[in-house]
Amino acid sequence: MSVLERSHLKIIQEVAREGSLTAAGLRLNLTQPALSHAIRKIESQLGVKIWRREGRSLALTQSGEWLLSLANRLLPQFELAENRLEQFANGERGTLRIGMECHPCYQWLLKVVSPYLERWPKVDVDVRQKFQFGGIGALFSNEIDILVTPDPLYKPGLKFTPVFxxxxxxxxxxxxxxxxxxxxxxxxxxxxxxxxxxxxxxxxxxxxxxxxxxxxxxxxxxxxxxxxxxxxxxxxxxxxxxxxxxxxxxxxxxxxxxxxxxxxxxxxxQIFLGRRETDEEIRYLVDFIEFAASLDSEI
Amino acid sequence: MSVLERSHLKIIQEVAREGSLTAAGLRLNLTQPALSHAIRKIESQLGVKIWRREGRSLALTQSGEWLLSLANRLLPQFELAENRLEQFANGERGTLRIGMECHPCYQWLLKVVSPYLERWPKVDVDVRQKFQFGGIGALFSNEIDILVTPDPLYKPGLKFTPVFxxxxxxxxxxxxxxxxxxxxxxxxxxxxxxxxxxxxxxxxxxxxxxxxxxxxxxxxxxxxxxxxxxxxxxxxxxxxxxxxxxxxxxxxxxxxxxxxxxxxxxxxxQIFLGRRETDEEIRYLVDFIEFAASLDSEI
DNA sequence: TACAATCATGAAAATATATCATTATTATTC
DNA sequence: GAATAATAATGATATATTTTCATGATTGTA
Incomplete structure (x- = not known):
């Protein structure tokens, strides 16, 4: 069964870094006995000694060294992941999948997309043109996030905004x-x-x-x-x-x-941009529509 | 703070694989509500939706897709790590650090090491010759695991065996x-x-x-x-x-x-092999000494 | 030898996780 | 269209895990 968790790797890394449970506990906001118990438990679950008492501090065993290198490899990836997700949560990062239903709209879209990419450096834009069940279907099935169309279809759950x-x-x-x-x-x-x-x-x-x-x-x-x-x-x-x-x-x-x-x-x-009503809170998405509308006069 | 754990990645992977909480729960030996609660919790902690209800099953959001790729990348490494540790636990794998205190012993050691490596395909052997505090000191300080010497020093905590x-x-x-x-x-x-x-x-x-x-x-x-x-x-x-x-x-x-x-x-x-008494349970280590002794007549 | 700094231990408290029983939602079928 | 079956969601409760507190044990140092 799975015993090794991220938190264990963190403990291993921090204890190795500080050399003592007391010091590592301080950095992890845990008490020394908490670490002591945690270590004892994973050692017994994994069946290997990770530390050996060396005088009054601790030294890694061979298995411990190996686990430490694992921790150093995996922990940064967890941290990166959480940073990314925070950006997703804040609506700073994502992929805006734009669907197009009219040919000449494409020329217009090109003019909107490049300044938009400047505004949202972490947002990727993906433009699609073929939809099995039409643009509206693609919106509903989450195939795209925004539909560019001259023919808005006012259905519940969708919102269309004229932008040009x-x-x-x-x-x-x-x-x-x-x-x-x-x-x-x-x-x-x-x-x-x-x-x-x-x-x-x-x-x-x-x-x-x-x-x-x-x-x-x-x-x-x-x-x-x-x-x-x-x-x-x-x-x-x-x-x-x-x-x-x-x-x-x-x-x-x-x-x-x-x-x-x-x-x-x-x-x-008119060109309309359609989106799902549920996407109300996705900042970069709502902003795309507002931004596109604000550009009307300039094109 | 750290919220994302290995177990969460496992849930994400398994739900994505099975497409439903019920099915994923079966594979994970958990009930459907357990997964439902777990998901709700990490979603609120991370501040992102990971799944969206699609009819009566679930579909990954963008963040979810991203997490799934993370899971597919990291989970195999955890599994590999646990396999490795199991081998460490069984004494099948490790590094045997051999220290040498006598020059001609080296010729003898060469004859022992190569058949030994055949017996223990996952064990690495590392031979060292210089020790700041002598061979005995190196044993005590865990710098080496086995000392090859013609001069055994019977101290508590050490065990010497004549092998040749x-x-x-x-x-x-x-x-x-x-x-x-x-x-x-x-x-x-x-x-x-x-x-x-x-x-x-x-x-x-x-x-x-x-x-x-x-x-x-x-x-x-x-x-x-x-x-x-x-x-x-x-x-x-x-x-x-x-x-x-x-x-x-x-x-x-x-x-x-x-x-x-x-x-x-x-x-x-005589050539003696010395080891720490605490290494009694390390199979490949104890076997090195027994194996070396058994070769005596052949050399 | 006393002292200070560390880890270990066990019981209790706090937290987190899982289950059970139920409700809510949504496809499918007749 | 109503009945049904399959699914997720929810809330209360039970269980398991983690953390703490208080204390004991060990070890290096003055």
Whole structure:
């Protein structure tokens, strides 16, 4: 059976350090008889002598020397562990697992994460994008801690906070006939090639909020994974794409792009951050959301 | 303060392994409430949640995952330690520190040690030759465990056992005029160069038991550290030396040497092994002495 | 030889741990 | 959807362990 405990190793270490039970007891906040009894007990349980009385103090036996080296090896690891856990407890340390449900959110997230990592040097951030049961499911199953989504779902146990407003615009290239329009109407896209991220159209606002209500479909749809390639295609007149205005502006320095309002009023969107209500006390987690919201104006 | 104990790590490991308190309790010979209470207690002491109820079983939190990896790292070391200590307890494992007080004993010891290491595969042997307060002092101060000496000193707390009988002989080279004598008398050495190990003459039997009683001194004395060189010198007629007969015979194949009785009756010697009486129960130690004694006839 | 400093010991007190009996929660099944 | 089975949580009690206190034993020192 298991007899050797951390406390025993501590006693061995401290007695070896001080050379006497009385002195070691002082450091351990224990009396000399407490140590004497403790030693006697583990010696009899382990079946080995750990100390031998040498005059009026104690000297380690061979087994004792061996145990001391064990103690010196293991005790620091216990102490490190407790320090770490204290940081976990204080919410200073942890891993923030962020789940993403919208492609362009990724560009936004990148801008938030790096200053956040400065604020929380002991917090690691992990970004995930695929979820078996959707982003909400991933939140509930503790697969992620924060969900970045444009579609909040107000369910009990979850809390969503809007952190960023943006406008969804249509982006066209320099040779495109619509490039100087103030806005586009659905009918103007019926002959176009629409480039989108590879997600079902019911999750694309350009469909749900613009084309479908008008009963229009684009001539062709192409799915492309990355924003960069998507915009290269747009810039060369291979199609048009719907993206956040700020994102289009960001790429404007690299490609000649023209952002057009979708409809007369444009399509306003928000990014929300969702979390479990039970995570209320996790400081670095709640702070991520507050911090992200405070950055809104700057992006 | 220190709260994390080995037993806690064991609980964490076992619950993680089994996924439920009930099952883990079975393996740990504890009831489910015992584990429930234990967990609650360390969670409150550490200030972190380790598990979260997931349906009707438990899932580790981030802190819990971290603790589990700690447990997987540290627990095997505790187990290894207890196995080791059991071997120490059974006297299967240890280090036998052998002290030597006589030069030629070294040759004898070599013959004993190698079969002994076969008998006790987990015992290490360490041979030491210099002692600040003499061999006996080294035994008493636990600097060594066994003393190899031709001069036992019967003191309380020590036990000496004769393990080997031999005859001290004078060794001369092939050109030496005495080489065919049956024995030598002290006077025959008065013109000789006597080669000895570098120790005070009061610790050399050739002086104490042969030359001094007759009031004779050799013409010259040379001190040489190693037996090999000593015998090279003797073989080339540069002097004579006093050595155990068996040692002279061993070297006879390499050098042409002639062993002569010292006095009509010769000088009979014994090697003794001394140990502390308190080491009675150390099996491998007591066995070393018995084993050495049993080899007497073979050497 | 007395004295001071240490460890050892045994009984009692204090604390910690484990159990029992029960309740609460949550999947599963009919 | 209600009954059931499997699980964890809880609180009171019992048990075990650890610690202390008071004292005795040992040993080195003045």
């Amino acid at each position: 407003d943006y406008e969804l615009v249509l982006v066209v290239g320099a040779q495109h006939p619509l490039k100087d329009e103030k806005f586009v109407v659905p009918e103007q896209l019926s002959g176009e090639t629409l480039i989108t991220y590879p997600v079902p159209s019911e999750r694309l606002d350009i469909y749900t909020q613009f084309l479908q209500p008008a009963g229009i479909a684009p001539r062709q749809q192409k799915q492309i994974e990355t924003t960069d390639i998507m915009l290269v295609m747009v810039a060369h007149g291979r199609g048009v794409a719907a993206l956040p205005r700020w994102l289009a502006e960001e790429y404007a320095s690299r490609f000649e792009l023209y952002p057009l309002k979708l409809g007369k009023k444009g399509i306003a969107k | 009988d031999y005859e001290l002989v004078l060794v001369v080279g092939a050109q030496h005029p005495l080489k065919d004598e049956k024995f030598v008398v002290p006077e025959q050495l008065s013109g000789e160069t006597l080669i000895t190990y570098p120790v005070p003459s009061e610790r050399l039997d050739i002086y104490t038991q042969f030359l001094q009683p007759a009031g004779i001194a050799p013409r010259q004395q040379k001190q040489i550290e190693t037996t090999d060189i000593m015998l090279v010198m003797v073989a080339h007629g540069r002097g004579v030396a006093a050595l155990p007969r068996w040692l002279a015979e061993e070297y006879a194949s390499r050098f042409e040497l002639y062993p002569l009785k010292l006095g009509k009756k010769g000088i009979a010697k």
